[in-house]
Amino acid sequence: xxxxxxxxxxxxxxxxxxxxxxxxxxxxxxxxxxxxxxxxxxxxxxxxxxxxxxxxxxxxxxxxxxxxxxxxxxxxxxxxxxxxxxxxxxxxxxxxxxxxxxxxxxxxxxxxxxxxxxxxxxxxxxxxxxxxxxxxxxxxxxxxxxxxxxxxx
Amino acid sequence: xxxxxxxxxxxxxxxxxxxxxxxxxxxxxxxxxxxxxxxxxxxxxxxxxxxxxxxxxxxxxxxxxxxxxxxxxxxxxxxxxxxxxxxxxxxxxxxxxxxxxxxxxxxxxxxxxxxxxxxxxxxxxxxxxxxxxxxxxxxxxxxxxxxxxxxxxxxxxxxxxxxxxxxxxxxxxxxxxxxxxxxxxxxxxxxxxxxxxxxxxxxxxxxxxxxxxxxxxxxxxxxxxxxxxxxxxxxxxxxxxxxxxxxxxx
Numbered sequence: 001x002x003x004x005x006x007x008x009x010x011x012x013x014x015x016x017x018x019x020x021x022x023x024x025x026x027x028x029x030x031x032x033x034x035x036x037x038x039x040x041x042x043x044x045x046x047x048x049x050x051x052x053x054x055x056x057x058x059x060x061x062x063x064x065x066x067x068x069x070x071x072x073x074x075x076x077x078x079x080x081x082x083x084x085x086x087x088x089x090x091x092x093x094x095x096x097x098x099x100x101x102x103x104x105x106x107x108x109x110x111x112x113x114x115x116x117x118x119x120x121x122x123x124x125x126x127x128x129x130x131x132x133x134x135x136x137x138x139x140x141x142x143x144x145x146x147x148x149x150x151x152x153x
Numbered sequence: 154x155x156x157x158x159x160x161x162x163x164x165x166x167x168x169x170x171x172x173x174x175x176x177x178x179x180x181x182x183x184x185x186x187x188x189x190x191x192x193x194x195x196x197x198x199x200x201x202x203x204x205x206x207x208x209x210x211x212x213x214x215x216x217x218x219x220x221x222x223x224x225x226x227x228x229x230x231x232x233x234x235x236x237x238x239x240x241x242x243x244x245x246x247x248x249x250x251x252x253x254x255x256x257x258x259x260x261x262x263x264x265x266x267x268x269x270x271x272x273x274x275x276x277x278x279x280x281x282x283x284x285x286x287x288x289x290x291x292x293x294x295x296x297x298x299x300x301x302x303x304x305x306x307x308x309x310x311x312x313x314x315x316x317x318x319x320x321x322x323x324x325x326x327x328x329x330x331x332x333x334x335x336x337x338x339x340x341x342x343x344x345x346x347x348x349x350x351x352x353x354x355x356x357x358x359x360x361x362x363x364x365x366x367x368x369x370x371x372x373x374x375x376x377x378x379x380x381x382x383x384x385x386x387x388x389x390x391x392x393x394x395x396x397x398x399x400x401x402x403x
Contacts, residue, residue, distance in 0.1 A: 092386045099332070103325030104317060111320075129317075136317030140325070 096144050101137040108133015157342035161266050161335070182270070185262045189250035197246075218246065225389055230396040237395050240281065244274060245388035252334065252380035256373075265383075266334040268327060275327035278391050286398035297401040326390055333383050337376045344369045 112129030116122040142148050167179040200211035208216055222242045226234040248265060255263025264270050286294040298315040299308065344365045351362035 089389075092382055092389060095329070095333070095382060095386055096390065099325040099329035100321070103321035103328065106324055107321040108317060111317075132313050133317050133321065135314045136321055139314055140318045140321065 093144070097141055100140045100144060101134075104133045104135075104137020104140060105130060106133070108136065157339045157346065160338060160342060161263070163267075181262050182264050182267065185251065185254055185264050186270075189247060189254060189264075192250055192254075193246045218242075222388065225385075226392050229389060229392040230399055233399050234392060234395060237281075237285075237392075241388055241391055241395070244278070244391055245384055248274070248330065248387050249381065249384035252384055253377075255334065255338065256377055256380055263334050263338055265330055266338060268331040271327040271331040272323070274387070275323040278326065278394055279323040282394050282398040285395075286401055289398070290401050294398075294401045297397055322394060326387070326394075330383050330387050333379055337372075337379055341369065341372050341376060344372060 108130045109126065111133070112126035115125035115129065119125065163180050163182050165178040165180055166184060169177045169179055171177065196211065197215055200209075200215035203209070203212065205212065219242070222245055223235065223238060225245075226238060226241055230237070251264045251270075255261050255266065283294075286297070298312050298319065300311065300315070303311050347365035348362045348369060351358040351365065354361075
């Protein structure tokens, strides 16, 4: 699993280990990363002097940098497409495409039939909206296949 | 021969009462949903109860699933997406457990092979996206349908197509999961049925039954992969849709 120990959980582990040795809560990460970091900071202020705290955070930062470097090196060594996670995401991407085109056409047909039923314009609403739905489906498929850029953020 | 559709039959276990003439019953579907919820709760609460520095097996499993979903959200919706972590995590674990419970032979029931369940989950995601998008961005959420840099004269057409593509999401989202689980389990049952039918024919049939038996074993392995993969696809699409609610601007 890629990035099993994130910097956040690791930081909390190190802080906790410095604080009281054995009985620590590694898994408070579930409560939310930010909340946990705040809590750790507060505890640190209560227990240690500011100098201790600064030294600790410097060490934590160095450790984080080393972890990042190690992780980058590992990723470069394995290369893109290696490892189970990326295999899974490739397969998942393929599976996603199957239903998206159909979804667009079904929605177009449904709205078109409803339109015709309400306004009595049969069959024009159906024809136009099925074509629009098809276009929408193609757009979704192209977007999820990465043919066109996903979103310009 | 066993009916390949029979495995999807919903049976009543206990009638709870009637509401407006409709019977409200506790069914095998509800039972398996309950088992999934209890299983997930036991895994997560039980594994994290000890919270040891060096994680044991169960705790590693819980941490792995946490990291898996958190990574998924970070890579698709960015760090801001982590505020939806509980939602995505619940959906992922729920679908994964339901799919995996369906793989249990003899008495396993696949809740996700019913479109009513997958559609309810997909609509939940759909409305979460709309409500959260409108809450955080107001009218600017509508920019989702109007990409920037489009000439004015084709803008109405583009908006129509974008709206279509948006509305089709819960349909493809729910149909994909339901159809994959349904088709896979029917295939499995049909080929397992061939083994039984050929086996009844005598020695020649036994030799002939080797092929469908091997195929059944292979399809079972494939189905285990699909069960995980479909839960993953469902969760990652949830993340991608939530990304629109977080960043509606183009």
